[in-house]
Amino acid sequence: MRRGGPRPLAVGVHLVSCAQCRARVADTEEVRSWFDDDEPVLGTEAREAIRFQLQAAARGARTPRPRPAKWRGRIAFAAVALAAVAMVVVAAAAWWPGEPARIEPEPGADFERIADGHGEVVELRRGAATFDVDEVAPGARFAVRVGPDEVRVRGTRFRVVATGGRLGAVAVAEGVVEVFRDGAKVATIRRGERWRAPDAVAAAPDSASAAPSGSRIAPASALPAPSSALASSASASPMDSATASPSEALSASGSRPVAAMGPVGAASTGRERAGRSAQTRASGRTAEPPPLDAAFDRAWQAHVTGDAEGARRAFAELAARPDLGARRPDVLFWLAQSELRLGERSTARRRLTVLLEEHPTYLRASEARAQLRHLEESP
Amino acid sequence: MSKVVKLHARQPREEAMGDEALAHACAAGDPAAIGALFDRFQERVARYAERLVGRTDAEDVVQLTFLEVARGQATYDGRARVSTWLLAIATNVARHQRRSAGRRRRLGAALESVPPPTSGHTQMEARAQLADAKRALAALSVKLREAFVLCELEGLGAREAGRILGASEAAVWKRVSKARAQIRAWVETDRR
Numbered sequence: 001m002r003r004g005g006p007r008p009l010a011v012g013v014h015l016v017s018c019a020q021c022r023a024r025v026a027d028t029e030e031v032r033s034w035f036d037d038d039e040p041v042l043g044t045e046a047r048e049a050i051r052f053q054l055q056a057a058a059r060g061a062r063t064p065r066p067r068p069a070k071w072r073g074r075i076a077f078a079a080v081a082l083a084a085v086a087m088v089v090v091a092a093a094a095w096w097p098g099e100p101a102r103i104e105p106e107p108g109a110d111f112e113r114i115a116d117g118h119g120e121v122v123e124l125r126r127g128a129a130t131f132d133v134d135e136v137a138p139g140a141r142f143a144v145r146v147g148p149d150e151v152r153v154r155g156t157r158f159r160v161v162a163t164g165g166r167l168g169a170v171a172v173a174e175g176v177v178e179v180f181r182d183g184a185k186v187a188t189i190r191r192g193e194r195w196r197a198p199d200a201v202a203a204a205p206d207s208a209s210a211a212p213s214g215s216r217i218a219p220a221s222a223l224p225a226p227s228s229a230l231a232s233s234a235s236a237s238p239m240d241s242a243t244a245s246p247s248e249a250l251s252a253s254g255s256r257p258v259a260a261m262g263p264v265g266a267a268s269t270g271r272e273r274a275g276r277s278a279q280t281r282a283s284g285r286t287a288e289p290p291p292l293d294a295a296f297d298r299a300w301q302a303h304v305t306g307d308a309e310g311a312r313r314a315f316a317e318l319a320a321r322p323d324l325g326a327r328r329p330d331v332l333f334w335l336a337q338s339e340l341r342l343g344e345r346s347t348a349r350r351r352l353t354v355l356l357e358e359h360p361t362y363l364r365a366s367e368a369r370a371q372l373r374h375l376e377e378s379p
Numbered sequence: 380m381s382k383v384v385k386l387h388a389r390q391p392r393e394e395a396m397g398d399e400a401l402a403h404a405c406a407a408g409d410p411a412a413i414g415a416l417f418d419r420f421q422e423r424v425a426r427y428a429e430r431l432v433g434r435t436d437a438e439d440v441v442q443l444t445f446l447e448v449a450r451g452q453a454t455y456d457g458r459a460r461v462s463t464w465l466l467a468i469a470t471n472v473a474r475h476q477r478r479s480a481g482r483r484r485r486l487g488a489a490l491e492s493v494p495p496p497t498s499g500h501t502q503m504e505a506r507a508q509l510a511d512a513k514r515a516l517a518a519l520s521v522k523l524r525e526a527f528v529l530c531e532l533e534g535l536g537a538r539e540a541g542r543i544l545g546a547s548e549a550a551v552w553k554r555v556s557k558a559r560a561q562i563r564a565w566v567e568t569d570r571r
Contacts, residue, residue, distance in 0.1 A: 027559070034566065040422065040425075041438075042421065042425045046438050053442065054449045055410040057413075058409070304403055
């Protein structure tokens with residue numbers, strides 16, 4: 001049986017006259033034929049089990065599969081080690097005075113931090129921000145308030161979007177949050193899930209007024225690794241072609257991003273320590289939003305939908321912008337990927353070289369290095 | 380009087396999608412797309428995994444391969460065929476699997492467990508030959524086995540296989556040729 005399609009005519013012609021090659025081909029095909037096997041490798045049950053787990057993973061759910069006996073001992077050992085580490089961490093946390101919540105406002109965000117003896121409330125009046133909150137002590141609280149709505153937190157990392165003075169959307173990267181609208185709890189959002197008000201406008205945070213009623217939770221498809229905000233979730237790629245999404249996005253319909261999660265270090269000016277006896281206020285305002293996130297998401301959408309030319313154009317426009325800031329390495333990396341797709345190897349090579357020179361510790365630097373090596377080895 | 384209404388099964392959108400569109404939909408976190416991708420490629424990935432690590436561990440390799448896609452840890456970027464991309468992931472997963480001690484020893488035994496023939500002399504011969512071939516494959520070094528399976532049994536070109544294995548085209552051909560010779564020698568020695 002011949003694999004890989006019909007034999008080219010020229011090869012066929014050569015084989016007629018060359019006995020040596022004929023013998024080689026016969027040898028190859030005979031060895032191949034020894035491996036013909038119609039027996040299915042996976043049984044129906046195994047197939048269905050894997051299929052179910054895949055869909056659960058895609059929805060962000062965690063359904064651990066029973067491991068073979070050989071793993072049980074290792075898992076038990078890991079659990080004991082983890083418990084010991086957790087005890088040390090808890091002891092250290094009890095001794096340590098505690099870090100306040102870290103807030104990463106996106107351009108245009110307008111918020112106010114209000115700290116009192118019971119904890120802290122952030123009033124998000126406009127725009128979007130990402131919150132990184134350490135474990136909240138029993139009896140204490142941390143909440144983000146948008147108008148009459150509220151997101152209550154026990155210790156997590158999440159992003160909140162205010163739309164028209166109301167809560168527009170919430171995406172949770174770690175932990176669990178509870179969403180309250182008009183004082184009533186409407187949803188509990190877990191890691192990897194997102195929630196948005198059904199009638200909120202998708203175009204941009206706070207871009208239009210909304211009169212939300214009800215809610216909707218969408219699994220956030222295991223929240224893809226973002227540009228630089230959640231860098232720790234990056235993982236090794238199977239080969240140089242494997243990539244991960246650059247933008248953590250909330251989506252109105254599950255397909256169109258609202259706004260990407262901002263880079264770490266887009267510093268808030270309103271950092272306050274919680275736990276004060278007197279109520280204090282601090283506010284943070286940033287400049288009006290340039291359409292950077294929207295442009296980035298447009299470029300990314302072009303990339304994931306296979307429109308290499310569109311992605312290249314969009315990323316190139318982004319790369320020329322002076323206000324890229326922490327997004328620059330992402331833009332350079334994905335521009336290089338678009339160029340590679342279009343077969344522009346030398347441009348991509350230069351792009352990757354610049355990226356590594358400028359940002360040697362970038363999240364995807366190792367992937368970029370591997371690609372560069374590959375490009376240099378096979379010009 | 381009851382009325383008979385003819386129902387037409389609606390073809391799911393994912394089934395009508397091309398391989399690349401399906402892979403992109405998986406990157407966007409569509410659970411239906413990952414199910415469809417699995418249905419479309421599980422057999423090929425499973426067969427490949429079986430040849431690399433044996434039947435016992437093939438299920439784990441298949442599961443981990445598609446989980447990487449479902450979790451967004453590996454995203455299709457259009458530079459290779461979807462099947463090649465999945466085989467690349469499976470190759471890496473199999474390499475990780477293989478690192479556990481004793482795996483290689485167990486592999487030989489696992490590959491020997493070819494189901495017995497149900498009836499007929501020809502079928503019995505074919506089974507015996509398959510068992511011989513699988514034992515010979517298991518006896519190869521990892522490098523030779525990967526190259527042989529990708530090029531000879533999965534029908535990939537040397538360039539594609541080289542990208543997956545991180546080797547040059549010439550190196551892949553060399554490995555395939557060496558692997559073929561070793562398999563033939565093994566099988567023929569067994570027959571004698």
